[in-house]
Amino acid sequence: MNFTRSVRPAILLCGVAGLALFVRTAQADSVVPATFNGLIVNNTTGQPGWGGFGDFSYNGADTTQVSSVGPYGAFVYDSDAASGGDLMNGSGAGYNSALNSESPFDQLTGHVFDIKADDFPILDRAGFGHNFNPDNYEIQVVYRPLPTNEAPVFNIQFDTHDGFVVEDRDGLPGFGEGKRSGEQHQWGFGYTDDQGNGMTIQEFYDANQKDSDGFVTISTPLSDGAGGVGPDWTFTGPTFLFNSGDQTFQGLNTIQGEGAIDFGTFEDLAPNGIGQVHIQSAFTDDESIVGRLHIEVKRITVVPINPDPTLVGRLDAMSGISRRFGTPFSTQTNPDGSGAIDNADSEFRVIRELDQLQRFDQNGFTNLIIQTDDDDETGGFGIWQEPGYQVFDGNEATVEIRAKLVPLNPNAQEAGDRAASFGVVLNDMDGDDSAGVGGEEYRYEVQTADLSEDAFTTLQIPLADFTSQQAFEFVNPGDGLLDDFNLYYMGIVTNPDAGLVGVEIEYIEIRLPSPALPGDFNGDGTVDAADYTVWRDGLGSEFTASDYEVWRDNYGASQGGVASAAPEPACVWLLAAAAGPLAARRRRARPCC
Incomplete structure (x- = not known):
C-alpha cells in the first residue's frame, strides 16, 4: 500500500533524451470508471420524486448527515453503533451502477426463472459495470476524520461480475440452470501493524497536505492487489451484487469468481466489470482495530494513473451504463403495455425480443447499439463521473461522436418511423445547492439524417454549441458559464413522440486541445x-x-x-x-x- 497523494501530470514524459512527448493513451484510460460521492449520497431533493442514483447502506451505517461543504459537496459516514450498526461486524455504504438494469431475477424475492445458456448473451447487457484495465488505475479517497472518529482504518470494496456459469440444477423448483459468477475485492486504507508499518487514517491525515476544505487524498494502485497494509486486510470473497442481501438466493444462484482483479477481461459469455463500489468500517474480531468510523468523504474514485490530458469523458460499450429514465429503454413492462411484469415468461420474452441496449455478444464486446422500445416517453441512459476530479474549460472542448444508423427494432411495442434526432447530454456541477448555485444540463440534438447505415460518421461539435437548462438533480441552476465545467454525467436521451431510434455508437468523447508542445513555436505539432x-x-x-x-x-x-x-x-x-x-x-x- 502506498499512502501517497497522487499528482496528475500535465503531459506524459518520454524517456528519450528528456523529450516531453504527448502520447494518446488507450481507449477509456481517462474515464472515471467508478465513483461514490456526496452528489450520489445526498441527491434526494432535486427533481420531485427523485430518490438518488442507486446509493445504499448496510449494517446501520449513517450517511444522512449533511457535510460541512454542502449537501452535494461531500457526505458524512458514521458507523456508530448508536445508529443501529454492530461495530464488530462492520457497516458500509456505496453505489450500485447495476441497479435499474434488466436483471434476470427479482431482486426482492431472489427468484430466478428459466435462465438458459442461450439467454446469456442478451441478459443484462447494460448492467455489467465498467470494464477497464486495472493496471492503469488507482483508488483515490478524499476524506477528513471528524473529532469523534476512533477507527484507525476503512476499507474500499468493489463488487464485480465474472460472467455466467451453466450448472444442472434439476430438482430445484422455480430455478433455472444458470448461475452468476462474481466476487468482492477489498483494499484496506490505514493500519499500523506490530512492526509499526503503515499509518492510521488519522496519522495519514495529520502528516499530509490538506485542500482548501481541509481534506486529504489517500491512494493506492489497483495493481497492488486486493489487499491493504498487513495480511489481516487482504480480502477477496463472494459478492452481494446480485441478491440484495438474500443469503438463500446468494447460495443457490451465484458462485464466487476466480479471485483475479481482472476488470478488463471478458469471460463466460459476459464482460467483467465493477458494478458496485462502497466504503466499509472494519469487519473484524480484533477489538484493537474496531472503533467508530466517523469521517467526511468528498469522493471515492477510480482514476487513471497516467491520464490523457485531452480526454475528459468517454461513453462506449465498456462504460458502466446506468439508466437515467425508464421507457423506452426498460423491459419491465408487458408487451401489451399493461405495466409491471407479473411472470417470468413474459419478462424474458420482452428481453429476448427487444434487447434495447446491446454492447456485447457471446464472443466479446460489440459497439454500443441503441434500440428504443417505443416513442411515447422520454428515455435516457449514461454514465456518472466524479465532478471534482478534473475541471476543464468547456469553451475549449469538442464533443466527438462516431456512430452509424441500424435498422429499427421490428419488435418495438410502439412501431413508427425513425426519429429525426436524439440528444447527447453533458451535466455540469457548478455548486452544492447550499449557496444558491446548483447544476446545468447541456444538450445537443444529433440529426439522424447526418448519419448513414452504410458506414460510420464522425461528428465534432463544440461544447459551446450545446444548449443549456437547469439540471434536474439540483434545486438551483448553475452559473451559466462553460469555463469551469465539472462533468458529472454524460449520456443519451430520446424524445417523446419523435419516432424510434436505432443507432450504433462506437464512442462519444469530450476532447480538449492538445497541450502546448515545448519548442513547437508555429503550433504544427512538431518541433523542427x-x-x-x-x-x-x-x-x-x-x-x-x-x-x-x-x-x-x-x-x-x-x-x-x-x-x-x-x-x-x-x-x-x-x-x-x-x-x-x-x-x-x-x-x-x-x-x-
Missing part, C-alpha cells in the same frame, strides 16, 4: 527547423534566448509521440553559433528604459 525560424524572427520581442534552449532540447518531438530525426550535433552547434551574434544584436537594439 521551421520552429527555429519562428524563434529567430521573434527573438527580442516574442521570444528570448532561453526559448532557443527549449527548442534545442525538444527538437524532433511531435504531438503524436513520433519523433522526427534529431539534428546532428554539428548542425545544432552551427545553429547555436548563428543564434549567438543575432541574439546579441537583438539585445543591443532593445531600448533600456
Whole structure:
C-alpha cells in the first residue's frame, strides 16, 4: 500500500533524451470508471420524486448527515453503533451502477426463472459495470476524520461480475440452470501493524497536505492487489451484487469468481466489470482495530494513473451504463403495455425480443447499439463521473461522436418511423445547492439524417454549441458559464413522440486541445527547423534566448509521440553559433528604459 497523494501530470514524459512527448493513451484510460460521492449520497431533493442514483447502506451505517461543504459537496459516514450498526461486524455504504438494469431475477424475492445458456448473451447487457484495465488505475479517497472518529482504518470494496456459469440444477423448483459468477475485492486504507508499518487514517491525515476544505487524498494502485497494509486486510470473497442481501438466493444462484482483479477481461459469455463500489468500517474480531468510523468523504474514485490530458469523458460499450429514465429503454413492462411484469415468461420474452441496449455478444464486446422500445416517453441512459476530479474549460472542448444508423427494432411495442434526432447530454456541477448555485444540463440534438447505415460518421461539435437548462438533480441552476465545467454525467436521451431510434455508437468523447508542445513555436505539432525560424524572427520581442534552449532540447518531438530525426550535433552547434551574434544584436537594439 502506498499512502501517497497522487499528482496528475500535465503531459506524459518520454524517456528519450528528456523529450516531453504527448502520447494518446488507450481507449477509456481517462474515464472515471467508478465513483461514490456526496452528489450520489445526498441527491434526494432535486427533481420531485427523485430518490438518488442507486446509493445504499448496510449494517446501520449513517450517511444522512449533511457535510460541512454542502449537501452535494461531500457526505458524512458514521458507523456508530448508536445508529443501529454492530461495530464488530462492520457497516458500509456505496453505489450500485447495476441497479435499474434488466436483471434476470427479482431482486426482492431472489427468484430466478428459466435462465438458459442461450439467454446469456442478451441478459443484462447494460448492467455489467465498467470494464477497464486495472493496471492503469488507482483508488483515490478524499476524506477528513471528524473529532469523534476512533477507527484507525476503512476499507474500499468493489463488487464485480465474472460472467455466467451453466450448472444442472434439476430438482430445484422455480430455478433455472444458470448461475452468476462474481466476487468482492477489498483494499484496506490505514493500519499500523506490530512492526509499526503503515499509518492510521488519522496519522495519514495529520502528516499530509490538506485542500482548501481541509481534506486529504489517500491512494493506492489497483495493481497492488486486493489487499491493504498487513495480511489481516487482504480480502477477496463472494459478492452481494446480485441478491440484495438474500443469503438463500446468494447460495443457490451465484458462485464466487476466480479471485483475479481482472476488470478488463471478458469471460463466460459476459464482460467483467465493477458494478458496485462502497466504503466499509472494519469487519473484524480484533477489538484493537474496531472503533467508530466517523469521517467526511468528498469522493471515492477510480482514476487513471497516467491520464490523457485531452480526454475528459468517454461513453462506449465498456462504460458502466446506468439508466437515467425508464421507457423506452426498460423491459419491465408487458408487451401489451399493461405495466409491471407479473411472470417470468413474459419478462424474458420482452428481453429476448427487444434487447434495447446491446454492447456485447457471446464472443466479446460489440459497439454500443441503441434500440428504443417505443416513442411515447422520454428515455435516457449514461454514465456518472466524479465532478471534482478534473475541471476543464468547456469553451475549449469538442464533443466527438462516431456512430452509424441500424435498422429499427421490428419488435418495438410502439412501431413508427425513425426519429429525426436524439440528444447527447453533458451535466455540469457548478455548486452544492447550499449557496444558491446548483447544476446545468447541456444538450445537443444529433440529426439522424447526418448519419448513414452504410458506414460510420464522425461528428465534432463544440461544447459551446450545446444548449443549456437547469439540471434536474439540483434545486438551483448553475452559473451559466462553460469555463469551469465539472462533468458529472454524460449520456443519451430520446424524445417523446419523435419516432424510434436505432443507432450504433462506437464512442462519444469530450476532447480538449492538445497541450502546448515545448519548442513547437508555429503550433504544427512538431518541433523542427521551421520552429527555429519562428524563434529567430521573434527573438527580442516574442521570444528570448532561453526559448532557443527549449527548442534545442525538444527538437524532433511531435504531438503524436513520433519523433522526427534529431539534428546532428554539428548542425545544432552551427545553429547555436548563428543564434549567438543575432541574439546579441537583438539585445543591443532593445531600448533600456
